[in-house]
Amino acid sequence: xxxxxxxxxxxxxxxxxxxxxxxxxxxxxxxxxxxxxxxxxxxxxxxxxxxxxxxxxxxxxxxxxxxxxxxxxxxxxxxxxxxxxxxxxxxxxxxxxxxxxxxxxxxxxxxxxxxxxxxxxxxxxxxxxxxxxxxxxxxxxxxxxxxxxxxxxxxxxxxxxxxxxxxxxxxxxxxxxxxxxxxxxxxxxxxxxxxxxxxxxxxxxxxxxxxxxxxxxxxxxxxxxxxxxxxxxxxxxxxxxxxxxxxxxxxxxxxxxxxxxxxxxxxxxxxxxxxxxxxxxxxxxxxxxxxxxxxxxxxxxxxxxxxxxxxxxxxxxxxxxxxxxxxxxxxxxxxxxxxxxxxxxxxxxxxxxxxxxxxxxxxxxxxxxxxxxxxxxxxxxxxxxxxxxxxxxxxxxxxxxxxxxxxxxxxxxxxxxxxxxxxxxxxxxxxxxxxxxxxxxxxxxxxxxxxxxxxxxxxxxxxxxxxxxxxxxxxxxxxxxxxxxxxxxxxxxxxxxxxx
Amino acid sequence: xxxxxxxxxxxxxxxxxxxxxxxxxxxxxxxxxxxxxxxxxxxxxxxxxxxxxxxxxxxxxxxxxxxxxxxxxxxxxxxxxxxxxxxxxxxxxxxxxxxxxxxxxxxxxxxxxxxxxxxxxxxxxxxxxxxxxxxxxxxxxxxxxxxxxxxxxxxxxxxxxxxxxxxxxxxxxxxxxxxxxxxxxxxxxxxxxxxxxxxxxxxxxxxxxxxxxxxxxxxxxxxxxxxxxxxxxxxxxxxxxxxxxx
Numbered sequence: 001x002x003x004x005x006x007x008x009x010x011x012x013x014x015x016x017x018x019x020x021x022x023x024x025x026x027x028x029x030x031x032x033x034x035x036x037x038x039x040x041x042x043x044x045x046x047x048x049x050x051x052x053x054x055x056x057x058x059x060x061x062x063x064x065x066x067x068x069x070x071x072x073x074x075x076x077x078x079x080x081x082x083x084x085x086x087x088x089x090x091x092x093x094x095x096x097x098x099x100x101x102x103x104x105x106x107x108x109x110x111x112x113x114x115x116x117x118x119x120x121x122x123x124x125x126x127x128x129x130x131x132x133x134x135x136x137x138x139x140x141x142x143x144x145x146x147x148x149x150x151x152x153x154x155x156x157x158x159x160x161x162x163x164x165x166x167x168x169x170x171x172x173x174x175x176x177x178x179x180x181x182x183x184x185x186x187x188x189x190x191x192x193x194x195x196x197x198x199x200x201x202x203x204x205x206x207x208x209x210x211x212x213x214x215x216x217x218x219x220x221x222x223x224x225x226x227x228x229x230x231x232x233x234x235x236x237x238x239x240x241x242x243x244x245x246x247x248x249x250x251x252x253x254x255x256x257x258x259x260x261x262x263x264x265x266x267x268x269x270x271x272x273x274x275x276x277x278x279x280x281x282x283x284x285x286x287x288x289x290x291x292x293x294x295x296x297x298x299x300x301x302x303x304x305x306x307x308x309x310x311x312x313x314x315x316x317x318x319x320x321x322x323x324x325x326x327x328x329x330x331x332x333x334x335x336x337x338x339x340x341x342x343x344x345x346x347x348x349x350x351x352x353x354x355x356x357x358x359x360x361x362x363x364x365x366x367x368x369x370x371x372x373x374x375x376x377x378x379x380x381x382x383x384x385x386x387x388x389x390x391x392x393x394x395x396x397x398x399x400x401x402x403x404x405x406x407x408x409x410x411x412x413x414x415x416x417x418x419x420x421x422x423x424x425x426x427x428x429x430x431x432x433x434x435x436x437x438x439x440x441x442x443x444x445x446x447x448x449x450x451x452x453x454x455x456x457x458x459x460x461x462x463x464x465x466x467x468x469x470x471x472x473x474x475x476x477x478x479x480x481x482x483x484x485x486x487x488x489x490x491x492x493x494x495x496x497x498x499x500x
Numbered sequence: 501x502x503x504x505x506x507x508x509x510x511x512x513x514x515x516x517x518x519x520x521x522x523x524x525x526x527x528x529x530x531x532x533x534x535x536x537x538x539x540x541x542x543x544x545x546x547x548x549x550x551x552x553x554x555x556x557x558x559x560x561x562x563x564x565x566x567x568x569x570x571x572x573x574x575x576x577x578x579x580x581x582x583x584x585x586x587x588x589x590x591x592x593x594x595x596x597x598x599x600x601x602x603x604x605x606x607x608x609x610x611x612x613x614x615x616x617x618x619x620x621x622x623x624x625x626x627x628x629x630x631x632x633x634x635x636x637x638x639x640x641x642x643x644x645x646x647x648x649x650x651x652x653x654x655x656x657x658x659x660x661x662x663x664x665x666x667x668x669x670x671x672x673x674x675x676x677x678x679x680x681x682x683x684x685x686x687x688x689x690x691x692x693x694x695x696x697x698x699x700x701x702x703x704x705x706x707x708x709x710x711x712x713x714x715x716x717x718x719x720x721x722x723x724x725x726x727x728x729x730x731x732x733x734x735x736x737x738x739x740x741x742x743x744x745x746x
Contacts, residue, residue: 161584161588162588162589162590162591164554165588165589165590167554168552168553168554168581168582169578169581169601169602169662170574170577170578170605171601171604171605171612172574172604172605172608172609174609175604175608175609175611176604178609178613178616179593179604179612179616180590182592182616183590183592183593184592187592262617266613
């Protein structure tokens with residue numbers, strides 16, 4: 001009898017086993033009250049509302065989305081780069097600063113990063129109220145920390161010999177630092193910056209669902225009023241915007257930067273820093289200053305959270321992450337492998353695009369029309385949304401891969417599916433799993449979004465505690481949530497290292 | 501007259517329980533051209549790293565201009581330059597940007613920005629690159645796209661442009677073809693070239709394997725197993741000395 005061998009290929013498919021308990025719970029929770037609504041939701045996709053009034057609303061809302069996402073991207077990429085430098089070893093080597101400060105900055109950024117922008121958003125909204133700038137700040141806080149990690153990782157790759165060589169020239173410290181970090185920073189910006197801008201757009205849309213503004217708010221309002229035709233107008237507009245902006249981003253080349261453009265970039269860099277600091281100071285010391293009194297209530301409020309209940313919430317969040325990750329890893333290769341023909345591939349690509357496009361809260365609310373709120377439903381939502389993202393990567397890698405082995409296997413009479421599995425996918429499995437390990441970091445953080453809406457885990461408790469101004473509970477939930485994310489990141493980091 | 505500018509006193513260096521340098525004493529006088537001979541792994545590179553202050557010895561004292569490295573200011577430290585055996589160029593920068601790195605010490609931060617943005621005048625860099633027989637078609641090429649010989653000459657140009665007083669070169673003729681070797685050797689050892697456009701460092705210590713070059717040096721140092729076996733005038737060098745280290 002042949003035993004199942006655990007290799008990268010089989011490990012890519014095994015997590016689909018999570019669909020057994022998940023499917024069981026979903027089936028037991030099914031109800032037929034909302035099937036008509038779901039049907040209407042699907043039909044409306046092909047019949048969106050189009051008139052002058054809605055087109056003007058779409059344009060205005062998209063403008064808001066662009067403004068929030070662009071400003072938050074600009075600030076987060078610049079401060080991310082600065083903090084990336086401050087959290088890289090090369091900085092401490094050049095300036096002979098004790099590594100103690102390195103650990104402090106790194107630890108601080110890890111905590112900031114572990115909390116999703118939606119959590120920052122609802123937290124800040126509770127303190128400051130709904131405000132345009134809250135959206136920017138909520139995105140900037142975790143994004144600065146995420147960007148700083150990416151920049152710092154690139155800077156850690158600078159060879160010690162290059163450092164020694166520059167150090168031996170005995171140039172001013174800042175000149176040495178700049179010369180060493182310049183290319184890694186620029187390369188990271190080129191490779192990662194545009195991707196981050198896309199992420200910023202998505203985050204703005206999701207925060208919009210919570211009332212920040214932009215097209216997300218319109219999506220949420222039309223969903224609340226069950227105006228599905230209007231909802232699809234917003235969703236298709238968003239899709240067109242993402243496709244158009246994506247193709248514009250792809251065309252942006254930074255290879256030929258002339259003198260004027262260089263000076264422009266430097267000017268933008270310093271103006272953004274100056275503006276951000278001024279705004280920050282204005283925000284703290286102007287009309288919102290008195291809001292900080294809320295923090296004093298932190299120490300007065302009491303918590304009604306029982307230990308067992310709290311542990312249950314933590315466990316739910318962990319299970320939610322695991323189930324979602326399982327779906328996100330295994331569903332794309334399974335679908336592509338089974339439906340391995342050109343028509344199916346196009347359909348899967350469209351389906352994956354829609355899963356990426358439709359914000360997770362909207363997917364969840366749609367599924368709630370015929371299923372009771374449960375952990376499985378939240379996991380399915382998060383898993384499907386992330387499967388949309390992992391499948392995009394898988395398709396890109398498979399399309400760019402050399403197909404000689406696949407063709408050779410097919411010519412030997414081996415079936416198309418087996419040839420695909422052994423001749424194509426098996427070569428991608430390792431790097432695919434490494435990316436999925438990175439993705440599961442994000443999934444852990446995103447549990448808050450589905451938790452808030454799907455009555456699951458710490459996300460739900462956070463919303464409850466915030467609504468009742470139980471600040472001590474909020475802090476407890478945030479600590480637990482952040483700890484899960486940090487532990488998850490450490491575990492995923494080990495997995496990633498073993499895969500790369 | 502005692503004109504010692506670089507001095508090693510009883511230097512030992514241990515790495516992972518291996519004694520790489522063993523009680524080395526050495527004096528280098530201003531204006532000397534010194535050849536450092538020894539088998540691969542004999543400690544030549546470590547000796548050069550100790551001389552330029554990159555490696556701190558486990559034991560002993562290094563003095564540059566009669567001061568220990570910790571006492572020297574940045575301006576004094578600049579008087580020493582090194583051509584490393586592994587070149588240590590910044591792979592992502594272009595050839596001319598790498599050569600300009602040699603000028604970072606004598607310029608301010610603004611120069612570093614201009615160099616990275618490719619908007620500074622490269623006249624000086626071009627002059628040294630031409631001296632090293634680097635064709636202008638490679639000036640803006642990234643280091644990783646250059647051949648071994650081209651990289652070698654970029655590293656040499658970067659060292660020479662620093663205008664240092666002391667040059668330490670670790671096997672600088674590797675990767676060079678025979679015709680270029682003579683050109684580069686003259687560049688490193690002649691104080692002023694025939695066009696009077698470039699001034700070489702006055703004091704030079706070059707580690708090398710080619711014994712036919714020894715005539716260009718004043719002194720020869722032989723090293724084996726981390727110990728200096730001889731430190732003599734080139735005119736006194738005999739086969740017997742070479743037999744001790746090879």
